[in-house]
Amino acid sequence: MEQSNPSNIRVLPNLLVNKIAAGEVIERPASVVKELLENAVDAGAKRIDVAVEDGGKKLIQVTDDGVGMSKENVALAFAQHATSKLNDEEDLFAIRTMGFRGEALASIASVSRSKIVSRTAQGQGGYEVSMDGGKQSEVKPTAAPVGTTVGVRELFFNVPARRKFLRSTTTEMAHITEQLTRVALAYSNIHFTLSHGGRKSLELPVSQNLQGRVAELFGEELAQTLIEANSNERGVKIKALLAPPGMSKTSGKWQYFFLNGRYIRDRVLSHALRETYRGLMEPSRFPVAFVYLEMAPEVVDVNVHPTKIEVRFRDSHTVHSQVLGTLRETFLKSDLVGKMHIEQNRPTYEQEHRVRQAVADYIKSQPVSQERLNYGQKGRSGYSSRPGQIKQNGEKLREELNELFLRTRSSENVNKSGTGCGSLRETPANTQDIYRKRNNRRNGYSRSTCPA
Numbered sequence: 505m506e507q508s509n510p511s512n513i514r515v516l517p518n519l520l521v522n523k524i525a526a527g528e529v530i531e532r533p534a535s536v537v538k539e540l541l542e543n544a545v546d547a548g549a550k551r552i553d554v555a556v557e558d559g560g561k562k563l564i565q566v567t568d569d570g571v572g573m574s575k576e577n578v579a580l581a582f583a584q585h586a587t588s589k590l591n592d593e594e595d596l597f598a599i600r601t602m603g604f605r606g607e608a609l610a611s612i613a614s615v616s617r618s619k620i621v622s623r624t625a626q627g628q629g630g631y632e633v634s635m636d637g638g639k640q641s642e643v644k645p646t647a648a649p650v651g652t653t654v655g656v657r658e659l660f661f662n663v664p665a666r667r668k669f670l671r672s673t674t675t676e677m678a679h680i681t682e683q684l685t686r687v688a689l690a691y692s693n694i695h696f697t698l699s700h701g702g703r704k705s706l707e708l709p710v711s712q713n714l715q716g717r718v719a720e721l722f723g724e725e726l727a728q729t730l731i732e733a734n735s736n737e738r739g740v741k742i743k744a745l746l747a748p749p750g751m752s753k754t755s756g757k758w759q760y761f762f763l764n765g766r767y768i769r770d771r772v773l774s775h776a777l778r779e780t781y782r783g784l785m786e787p788s789r790f791p792v793a794f795v796y797l798e799m800a801p802e803v804v805d806v807n808v809h810p811t812k813i814e815v816r817f818r819d820s821h822t823v824h825s826q827v828l829g830t831l832r833e834t835f836l837k838s839d840l841v842g843k844m845h846i847e848q849n850r851p852t853y854e855q856e857h858r859v860r861q862a863v864a865d866y867i868k869s870q871p872v873s874q875e876r877l878n879y880g881q882k883g884r885s886g887y888s889s890r891p892g893q894i895k896q897n898g899e900k901l902r903e904e905l906n907e908l909f910l911r912t913r914s915s916e917n918v919n920k921s922g923t924g925c926g927s928l929r930e931t932p933a934n935t936q937d938i939y940r941k942r943n944n945r946r947n948g949y950s951r952s953t954c955p956a
């Protein structure tokens with residue numbers, strides 16, 4: 505095979521450049537949904553409708569009622585490095601919009617068949633333009649309401665290696681729902697809908713406050729237990745909604761952090777949250793929390809990750825101490841015992857029945873589970889999906905038992921002593937105690953918070 509000569513440098517054609525960029529940013533249909541949602545938010549939309557077919561593999565369409573685009577902008581929107589959000593280099597260090605690189609639409613269009621229809625409030629009519637695997641059509645006038653619709657068909661039709669990695673419709677749909685959830689949690693003032701194959705799966709009308717949006721997405725029961733924390737000091741404005749420790753989960757999936765309206769993942773913030781709950785729940789559990797930060801855009805770099813999910817704080821130490829301080833103080837002041845009362849009312853017959861049922865299902869599944877727990881390989885008996893089911897039952901059982909355990913435990917503690925120091929090591933009912941004892945301890949953390 506002929507080796508390419510490393511000294512022959514070539515400038516890559518635009519389409520290839522866009523495909524390379526798409527490789528980093530567009531991993532699956534949910535990535536497209538994220539980018540289109542962010543564009544709609546930046547356009548000042550009050551309502552955003554997302555319609556997908558076949559988990560987004562066949563079609564993703566996002567319609568907004570934002571400012572729309574003029575004919576000239578429609579013509580430029582798919583172009584590489586074309587953005588209305590940056591003017592000069594200085595802007596890059598003070599980003600106030602979700603997008604700024606001017607590459608999302610170009611990347612998406614290079615690996616799909618895409619179309620934009622848009623109209624501004626000033627325009628007499630709308631305009632449309634299509635891109636088919638990187639080839640752009642003429643801009644044509646068309647009838648359209650004010651706002652923008654972007655349709656993306658057959659994602660990765662020209663990148664078979666990528667298409668092969670797409671998962672089942674259900675899995676892709678779960679990713680899409682999660683992306684929409686993240687944006688919807690940051691913008692409770694926007695009405696969102698999501699439909700799949702013509703059927704509406706989410707309808708999120710404008711909500712008065714964040715609790716309302718949480719209730720729409722996760723249920724009234726969780727929203728009602730949330731404890732609110734607020735502070736605005738040292739250049740960091742914090743608003744957090746914290747679930748009581750008894751509502752903990754088996755993974756960190758229910759922890760949402762936002763910076764200036766952008767969902768982010770950040771080790772410093774996760775650590776501060778974990779510290780807040782330390783000693784209030786089993787170490788293997790994860791708290792449920794929604795934490796919103798606002799800071800001057802100049803003190804945080806959002807241009808450090810291809811999908812912008814990570815940021816770099818200029819002073820992460822201050823961010824950490826502000827978050828930890830605010831959340832801790834709120835816990836100390838809040839009536840966690842009262843909050844626990846809401847949850848700890850004796851388990852209902854239905855809950856007990858569910859636990860019993862889960863135990864029975866789990867036990868029944870045991871003898872077969874061992875021989876079939878070979879993931880990835882088709883079992884001898886051909887039950888390739890069975891282990892997943894069994895695992896799910898086990899996980900459900902653990903969730904149920906843990907919930908029941910925490911309920912019973914906290915009601916026992918509250919009823920007996922009111923201090924939380926019963927036979928159990930730690931209880932969410934005595935936050936002050938735990939913090940006090942933890943602070944008093946010189947040699948770090950010991951799991952026992954009660955006198956022997």
Ligand SMILES: Nc1ncnc2c1ncn2[C@@H]1O[C@H](COP(=O)(O)OP(=O)(O)OP(=O)(O)O)[C@@H](O)[C@H]1O
Nearest residue numbers: 543544547581587588603604605606607608609652
């Ligand atoms: N829904 C929309 N409404 C109005 N204008 C839009 C919309 N979507 C895209 N645009 C225009 O098209 C431009 C290109 O969009 P694109 O997503 O490619 O880049 P960006 O949002 O500027 O930056 P990034 O690549 O970081 O997302 C935007 O800057 C904006 O001017």
Ligand SMILES: [Mg+2]
Nearest residue numbers: 539543603608
């Ligand atoms: Mg964008």
